[in-house]
Amino acid sequence: MSASVVSLSQHTPELDDEQQAAVNAPRGPVCVLAGAGTGKTRTITRRIAHLVDDGHVAPGQVLAVTFTARAAGELRTRLRALGVGGVQARTFHAAALRQLRYFWPRVISQDPWQLIEGKLRVVGQAAHRVGADTNSESLRDLAGEIEWAKASLITPERYPAEVARVRRDVPTDATLVAKVFAGYEALKTSQQLLDFDDLLLQTAAVLEAREDVAREFHERYRCFVVDEYQDVTPLQQRLLDAWLGERDDLTVVGDANQTIYTFAGATPRYLLDFARRFPEATVVRLQRDYRSTPQVVSAANTVIAAARGQAAGTRLRLIGQQPSGPEPTFAEYDDESAEAAAVAAKIKRMITDGIPASEIAVLFRVNAQSEVYERALDEVGVPFQVRGGERFFARPEVRQAMLALRSAAQSPEQLPPDAVTLRDQVRAVLVPLGLTDEPAAGTAGRQRWESLRGLVGLAEEMAQVHPETDLGRFSAELTSRADASHPPTVQGVTLASLHAAKGLEWDAVFLVGLADGTLPIQHADGDEAKIEEERRLLYVGVTRARRHLSMSWALARSNGGRRRRRSRFLYGLIPEGHPTARVASGKGGAKPRCRVCGTSLSGAEALSLRRCPDCPSDVDIDLLDRLKSWRSAAAKKQQVPLYVVFTDATLTAIAEHRPCDNAGLVSIPGIGAAKLERYGPDVLSLVVSDDV
Template sequence: MEALLEGLDPEQRAAVEAPRGPVCVLAGAGTGKTRTITHRIAYLCQRGHVAPSQVLAVTFTKRAAGEMRTRLRSLDVHGAQAVTFHAAASRQLRYFWPRVIGGPRWELVDQKIRVVGRAASRLGLPTEADALRDLTGEIEWAKSSLLTPDAYPAAASRAARDIPAPAEQIMKLYAMYEQLKNEAQLLDFDDLLLHTAAALEDNAEVAQEFRDRYRCFVVDEYQDVTPLQQRVLDAWLGGRDDLTVVGDANQTIYSFAGASPQPLLNFARRFPEAVVVRLERDYRSTPQVVALANDVIKWARGRPAGSRLNLIGQRPDGPAPRFHEFDDEPAEADSVARRIKTLLDDGVAASEIAILYRVNAQSEVYEQALASHGIPYLVRGGERFFERAEVRQAMIALRAAGEVSGSLPEVVRSVLGRVGLTDDPPTGGSARERWESLLALVELAEEFVAAVPGADLPRFCAELDVRAEAQHPPTVEGVTLASLHASKGLEWDAVFLVGLVEGTMPIQYADGDESKVEEERRLLYVGVTRAREHLWLSWALSRAAGGRKYRRRSRFLYSLVPENHPAARVSAGAGRPPLMKKEKPTCRVCAATLVEAQSVKLGRCKSCPSDVDEELLESLRQWRAARARELKVPAYVVFTDATLMAIAEQRPTDSAGLVAISGIGASKLDKFGDDVLGLVRAGVGYSAT
């Protein structure tokens, strides 16, 4: 037992040794939460409080679940379930299906967007890929929020959703999607959770059998739980309280998908006898990175008490974070690539470097810059490691090799030599990528034999099968390019946070909604806390080389960049971004504080008189219709009616005035700014010819 507790800090040990019952671990980034909860599970099992087979631990990604299982095995805990919410629900529903539903099991829909596309086609809604992705996201949000189609419009309005189509149309689409899915006897991932919860809520025999099997529950990343997932958890518990939750409200970044930190923040209120432990010792990052992370989050508005974690760096000092401003994106990307080249020359592994951005579309310029400097890279979110053809071929070869003498790494290298692993790497291209994948398997064998001395080839193949099922790939040598959302749960020695400009960070559709702006701040916090030692934050004043320098650095940086730093300068005429001094938007007519999103966009109260230029408004409508036809998109994709009304009322005459209107950011300014400003300045009707 002492060996199990050895190496834990006082707070981690308090969480591990807490008695059975409700335990809430508020764990900041880098504070060892996975170590803590796996040791707690092992502690409860070794003390005889619960059998491993009675433990159900759930998290949100296959990778996190795979890591948890690996750690539990290393602690000699076998039989405990560590899976995602959906995997747990799928197994339970499959087992109980004959009793609660009967008949053949319905299949899981493999391409939800296709069913949404059929429903959209029937209703005459847009069926372009981008539009369907947005519409599918709204259906997923509604289901994860426990909303029926009829309840969607009112709920979307209350939540100030930035919806891709009128709420009534989405309501009809949602209903049609459910109809088509049921007719085809299909289930989506949300249905797995809904039916599992219903099976336990409505069938006492089923509930009793489940609760006899599982007695101890652990939930990781509890700040990301949705109402639907909380309903499933409540059905699992059935009034019991043997529950350990771990989370950090400062890392809530999935509210757009229905996640809420409230169950975490209200845990002690729901369970007054709960043990609450705060983990604030950061073992991941240097004190310099930790200090910046604390500065990012301390400016957040309305932080509840349960989210006020102040990280304390435990590592030796490192370099100060770097801030850089550039004239344009290509210059920013080239400078990032040059700095990465220096890090590589200094001995930092390429796999320990990441470039993180707010939206995936930002990756292209960095891919080009890295390629031009001969730096290998991987775009996270591409083909999964164990799904690659060369990896599947290698695993077949390893299984077929049988008994081979020699150390495990030597055996693996020898076998993989037959399928293309040479001593020297190819020069580049797909051949180099294939070689890197095979080499990663050899390195994984080296790691495995270090963790499990004496491991042979059959045992290594079994480990690969476990990892493949968990989608837990080894590290492939290359710089990682990923969105900030995709970086959650990962860490690197060096992190480059790029493109930190207004309209991108925070994203343009967040402006005017304080809760969305604060979620963007938390997203930046997540990005900062991914770095162990080297941290770079940069932005560019123009998208294209030689373009207009209309961009402004992110409002989140104004409290972070030292005033005497060269990057603290503000480009001429740009001014500070809105809300920097925490001003609330006010009506330009009566000066009242504006709350509703549409009022913020218009810059006036709904009850105040409009001073719209009707001729300009009609010109804008004609122009929008022509551009929509040209781009083959719905008119609202160009600009919504409310945005056109705001332009016709406020009549901006320069880029700064245009981007001050909520809903118009860097991307729309690039695409449509010249046209719109030309119409405003001309003050004459627009001719599509």
């Protein structure tokens, strides 16, 4: 035993009984069913150290693979701390690339083939040759289908039959996709190119075909560890089998309840069937959750308890180990803007109470949902970062749509005669860009559709607040918002899709937009397997929270929009009798009432004024006139529309409430930290001078 290796042969105090059982399991096949927050990384690194410590294997003979470079880096760091720094911890692709570079000159040729990091150029050439669409969204969808097929070990010839068998949602005619796929593979071969999937395919093929190469590899690596085994694709499993050969020194770790990438070819069946393949395998279940409070754990268990299908087979039930914390909160709002405003206000209070912004996350189902939260957080002066995707106004389809809207505003004769309202005009401009009544097929097409639909929602919202808004003013508003959405990168609140949040955790998590049609996503309806994957997405979201968990939904996308119901996954999760009355204020708590007549308020203008628009106003007319004059000068100096400085409703609210300090000013909806810093001194001086 090396003196530098931490001895783990005896019971390790920092491991619980189940973790210790996994660490001390005999050499051979081991399956660790590890729930969220149960310490799987600690367990597998200590198992590797234990095997090295007991002399079963040398550090350099261990190959540990996972799915992200970040996770591989964490494995290496922890292993070095345990004195086993020679272990190879890599992603599947990084491990295959290293091996292929070593064997290529002997097996293929002295000249290495070029690895392409992006396949769109070659896919575009193949698509052009067979008459398929070559716009950017179509090419991304075609590339995605090729990646899925190769990950699933499906050839171009088998593609049409396989997508029909599994009822896959394909972006265009399956026969046409197959032709593009075949052309793409032919072009790569003729140009001596490899894509990332080829790394796995070629490495597996070499090990399968060349006995001398396989023998050398098997002598080099004798022990294998696979993390996140529920996300393995058939192609990755084929490579793993080639690595193993006839041996069984394999430890796998996974949680079928967190299988959320089946659209990319991942399948939990290898994890669930592990004990059948290796009848002598040691199977250990890790269910003690060290991440989250018992309240969060209980919510997660409730979500996943209703799961059906093969992926629910492990039936792991988490047991919270952390001290008790607050109960999860639930809230219902009239529209998405109100929901976002409420979430932003709660986040600001949390930060004021001492929770770092970097320990707070807002998680949603689709990236297009980020815009309303970007805006709401900007409004209250809370920094944020968008993880796993671009900010809304930086997305290509949004930039293209803004150009089209600006052109239509400058040449209104382009619009159809029946497009009278702002909403109709915006829809008319966006339909040629991909806006349809139903979601588009394919991942890229659906993302474009969601973004375009988000722009229509902004038009509806603006028309509600300012009925006089025309297409030109709307286009200018979009430009202003886009210009304001490029602050310097800072540590702040994380905005992320549920997929991008996998593997991460925060002290406080806001799960937003939990309405049917969004979670579960609309195109999952009618397919039980897809619905179950949507349920697992919610489970992943819940288990990201350590202490504070907030779940919310809006009954409409915009004020006065089509009504919808809260997510079906929430039934049974919300405690009976829990107050989930609608909140329209965007501030949480009781629904606000008019300070004049006492009627419940709804709508941005009423909420800003804190009274019904038709109720008598006690506005200071002279002060309002001075505020408007000041706004005109400020807008002219900045070369922006008047409403970018302050809306009419906000100025009216200032003239009615006459705030005398910063606290009074920011209490008015529409005035956040950014506007307070820029305009606060001027506005307060106008109010004070009026009092004098």
